[in-house]
Structures are given as C-alpha cells and as structure tokens.
Amino acid sequence: MPKITKALVAALEPPDSGDETTWDSAIAGFGVRVWAGGAKTYILKYRNKDGRVRKLTIGRVGTLTLDEARDEAAKALGAVAKGEDPAAEKQAHRKAETVEQLVELYAVEGLFVQRGIRQGEPMKPLTAAYTVARLRHHVVPLLGKMKAKAVNPGDIERFVKDVTNGKTARDEKIKVETEPTKRVIVRGGDGAARKVVRDLSAVFSFAKRRGIVDKNPVEDAAVRKTDNKRQRFLSLKEIQLLGAAFEELEAGGTNSKALDICRLWALTGARRNEIAGLKWNEVDLSSGFLRFEDTKTGKSLRPLGTAARALLAARYASRDKEKPWVFPAERNGEGFYGGTKRIWPIVTKKAKLPGVTPHTLRHSLGSVAASSGEALLIVGSLLGHANARSTQIYAHIDRDPSQRAADKVGNAIAAALAGKGAAEVIPLNASNG
Incomplete structure (x- = not known):
C-alpha cells in the first residue's frame, strides 16, 4: 500500500469498467477512487459508532488539491472519533x-x-x-x-x-x-x-x-414577525371578574384542580405548564418559594405570596402521596392534569374577558407589581426572568417608580416656571408634637 502523492494521483489509469480505489499508507481509510470514465475522487472509508463501514466522498481530484483532501479526511476522522457520522450527514444534506x-x-x-x-x-x-x-x-x-x-x-x-x-x-x-x-x-x-x-x-x-441554501429568504420578506402591540394586562377590576367566575364555576361543580391551576397562574405569574406540571419537590412551603429545576430559562426560584402558599398548603394536606404532581392526571394514572385547555375558555366566557389567555395572567401580575411601586428588578424576580430586557415591557406602567419620580420632580420645576414658590416645609420637633 503506497503513500499517495500528487505524481501517483496523476499516474492512476482508469479501469476498463466500474471503479478502482488506491488506498493511502499514511492516513487510514484515505484513498483515491478512479472511475472507468476517467473521473477521480478522494474518498475516506471508516467505521461509525455502530460498527458499520461508511464511505465518504471528500471531493473531485482537481477541485481539491491532495493536501486539501488530506486535511478534510483528517477533520472527518476527528468527527468520527467524537461519535459523528460525516457520510450520513452529507447524505442527509443531499436529501x-x-x-x-x-x-x-x-x-x-x-x-x-x-x-x-x-x-x-x-x-x-x-x-x-x-x-x-x-x-x-x-x-x-x-x-x-x-x-x-x-x-x-x-x-x-x-x-x-x-x-x-x-x-x-x-x-x-x-x-x-x-x-x-x-x-x-x-x-x-x-x-x-x-x-x-x-x-x-x-x-x-x-x-x-449547513451550506444547504445560500441565503435566508425570510430575512428579506416584507412580513411581520412580532406583534408590534402592547401586551394585554388585566386591571384589578377585571381580575375581580375572573375571581367571581372561578367561584361561580366551582360552586357549579367544575373540577377544582383546573380552577386552582388557574388561580395559581394569577397569583404567581408562572407560565402555563410551570403550574400545571408542578411537582411537590418543587414546592417549599416552609420558606415560601417555588424551586423549579428546569424552566424556559433553566433553574428558577420564585417567591410565593401568602394566598398562593395557602392554596398549595390545602392541596398538600389532601395530596396523593403516590404521585409526584401537585395536580396529577385523573385518567391513565400518569402525568399531570391537562383539563385546563377545556375549562379556560369557559372561565373567560363566564368572566366576559374574551381573548384573555393564561399568559395574560402572567403579564397582569407583572403589571400589578410595577404599578404598586416595585422596582423592575423585583418584578423580574417574581416572574423568573433571566435578563432585564424581558421585564422592560412593564417600564411604561403609569405607577412605575421612575415615572412617579418624574412626576414629583417635573411638578416642582413646573411650579417654578409658573412663578410659584415651593410649598413651605414645617420641621417637626418635640414642642409641636
């Protein structure tokens, strides 16, 4: 088995029919394949992780130099050593x-x-x-x-x-x-x-x-990829309507699991399946936190308010100790309860809140927190945001602390511009109580 050189490649003669391969002594599995019609290609033979022998066509002689072909063969062998299958990937790309x-x-x-x-x-x-x-x-x-x-x-x-x-x-x-x-x-x-x-x-x-296409046609298309509109938040009056709907449906026999899931969406601002799929090992009632091992943004620690803790404590007292879920499925004995998809439209119809989704409740908690004067960093902590940009949608809310500060400062300056003096400040001391 010779070492393949440029002179050897040039001297290889085509067979009368089919193809013949000359293998290299320097790189195991590297070779030059010559076809009866005269075409020559660099190839690599290897075994994948399943033990199957695969052949990878590296490129045509003349399109690639011998040195370039050797480099490609070495890269491919490196990928094979990592458990990859370059020939299968190339075939998939062709398909x-x-x-x-x-x-x-x-x-x-x-x-x-x-x-x-x-x-x-x-x-x-x-x-x-x-x-x-x-x-x-x-x-x-x-x-x-x-x-x-x-x-x-x-x-x-x-x-x-x-x-x-x-x-x-x-x-x-x-x-x-x-x-x-x-x-x-x-x-x-x-x-x-x-x-x-x-x-x-x-x-x-x-x-x-992957080199399958030259460009992304979506980038130049005149299409809208974002909503370009303000997030929907529920007012406290609308939340009252929602609560009344919960009470009325529960009194009418609607599944309490579904309604408690809905209540926790509102009380925690957690994502839909963070609550529906909540497990007891993620609930820390003693310290008042939800400790999610895996969410959209990875591990997440969320504080629980008193109302949410009371709801979960009541559920804990009557839990099924054989199941890990806070809201286990009622059929088939596996997984968590999935009936909220059917019940949520009934809730919104009863509350006369068309178009409101479980995610609206998440935004609503952020809205209430921001309008109550909580800093955006705290709002982000309540919602489990991984970065501050996600919380910026609440910065416009009229009771945001920065806006209230702007009102206070702006009013003082406006008063001065209007020629009005600042209000007299009377210091407190022991004599005046």
Whole structure:
C-alpha cells in the first residue's frame, strides 16, 4: 500500500469498467477512487459508532488539491472519533433538497435555542414539539414540495398571507394503528402566521449554516414577525371578574384542580405548564418559594405570596402521596392534569374577558407589581426572568417608580416656571408634637 502523492494521483489509469480505489499508507481509510470514465475522487472509508463501514466522498481530484483532501479526511476522522457520522450527514444534506426534507432535517438536528442566555442549548421538549408541529401543519402543505434553494422572499410573503387567511386551518380526527383516535386542530390567522414564519426563518438560518441554501429568504420578506402591540394586562377590576367566575364555576361543580391551576397562574405569574406540571419537590412551603429545576430559562426560584402558599398548603394536606404532581392526571394514572385547555375558555366566557389567555395572567401580575411601586428588578424576580430586557415591557406602567419620580420632580420645576414658590416645609420637633 503506497503513500499517495500528487505524481501517483496523476499516474492512476482508469479501469476498463466500474471503479478502482488506491488506498493511502499514511492516513487510514484515505484513498483515491478512479472511475472507468476517467473521473477521480478522494474518498475516506471508516467505521461509525455502530460498527458499520461508511464511505465518504471528500471531493473531485482537481477541485481539491491532495493536501486539501488530506486535511478534510483528517477533520472527518476527528468527527468520527467524537461519535459523528460525516457520510450520513452529507447524505442527509443531499436529501434536504425540498422544504419538506429541510423541515424534517431541522426536526432532527436543528432544534436549539437561537438567542438569550440559553443560546445553543437544546429547546425544551414542549417548545420543540410545538415548533415542529407548526412547521409540519403550515409550512409543509404550502411550501413542502418547493426546492429549498428556490424559495424567495415573495414565496414567504404569499405563505404568510395564506396562513393568515386560514388556508392551512383544519379540524379532523386521525386514526393511528395501536393508538386511540386523535383530534388534530390547526388554527390559521395572524398570530399563527407570525409564529410559524419565525420558525421558518430559524429553519432557513440552520440550512444556511449547513451550506444547504445560500441565503435566508425570510430575512428579506416584507412580513411581520412580532406583534408590534402592547401586551394585554388585566386591571384589578377585571381580575375581580375572573375571581367571581372561578367561584361561580366551582360552586357549579367544575373540577377544582383546573380552577386552582388557574388561580395559581394569577397569583404567581408562572407560565402555563410551570403550574400545571408542578411537582411537590418543587414546592417549599416552609420558606415560601417555588424551586423549579428546569424552566424556559433553566433553574428558577420564585417567591410565593401568602394566598398562593395557602392554596398549595390545602392541596398538600389532601395530596396523593403516590404521585409526584401537585395536580396529577385523573385518567391513565400518569402525568399531570391537562383539563385546563377545556375549562379556560369557559372561565373567560363566564368572566366576559374574551381573548384573555393564561399568559395574560402572567403579564397582569407583572403589571400589578410595577404599578404598586416595585422596582423592575423585583418584578423580574417574581416572574423568573433571566435578563432585564424581558421585564422592560412593564417600564411604561403609569405607577412605575421612575415615572412617579418624574412626576414629583417635573411638578416642582413646573411650579417654578409658573412663578410659584415651593410649598413651605414645617420641621417637626418635640414642642409641636
């Protein structure tokens, strides 16, 4: 087995039929493959972590120099040593020609957080599941057959318009072997379009990093990716309506688990499944904290108010000691209670609060805290924000401390500008009580 040199590569003659490979003595598995038609390619043969022999085509002789091919072979062997499979990855990239194939590749290899303190970490399972579902329900039906490289900003704009107009909306039952019939509800509309176009932008950014496409067409499309409107907050009067609805429904026999979950959304500002999926080992009643091991932003410590502690204490007294969940499922004996999806619309209808979601309650707690004079740092602590930027949406609230300070200072200056003197200050002492 010779060491492959430039002269040897140039001297290799094509076989009468098929192909022949000359292997290198310096790099194990590295070789030059010569085809009957005269074409020559650099290749690498290796075993993957499953023990299967794989062949990776590095590049054509003439397109790559021998030294460049050796460097690529060394990199590939380094990847193999880490448990990767370069040939399989290259094959997957070749298969990702259509948008549908690209979506499926992204579902396997691309579900990572794109920004923030968790950038580069895998998405949370539920976030990943929702992301893939949106892509499969909206993107695949409308763009799936297109070549990924051919998609342009105009295609993205038409896609967003179609989703907004409900072209991908459906409500149907699907029967899967060995599984119960599933009801699939896909809603279109403006909100769905904004979410899925953000997902699609992440898919094309992933494809660009992998060299599958040259550019991300979403970036140049004239589409709206954010709400561009103020967050919805409930006033205290609206919260009173919500509380009255809870009481009326509970008196009528509505499941108390669902209503207590809803109450805790309002009392803690926690995210939907942080409460629905709460476990007793995350509840510290003695010190008054929720100690989440894993949330959207990682580990999180949230303070509990008296009302929330009292609700949880009552639940603890009657808990099922065999189950870890604060609100265990009532059927199948596994997991946490999931009935709030059915009951929440009934609550909002009863309270006459259309469009209010569980996440609205999270924003409402932040609003009440900020309007009560709490510093934004404290508001962020209540909500479990990982960075101050997430809490800035509450900075505009009319009772924010900085705004009250501006009122006080501004009034003094306005009085001076108007020629009015400052109010007389009378010091207190023992003689005047």
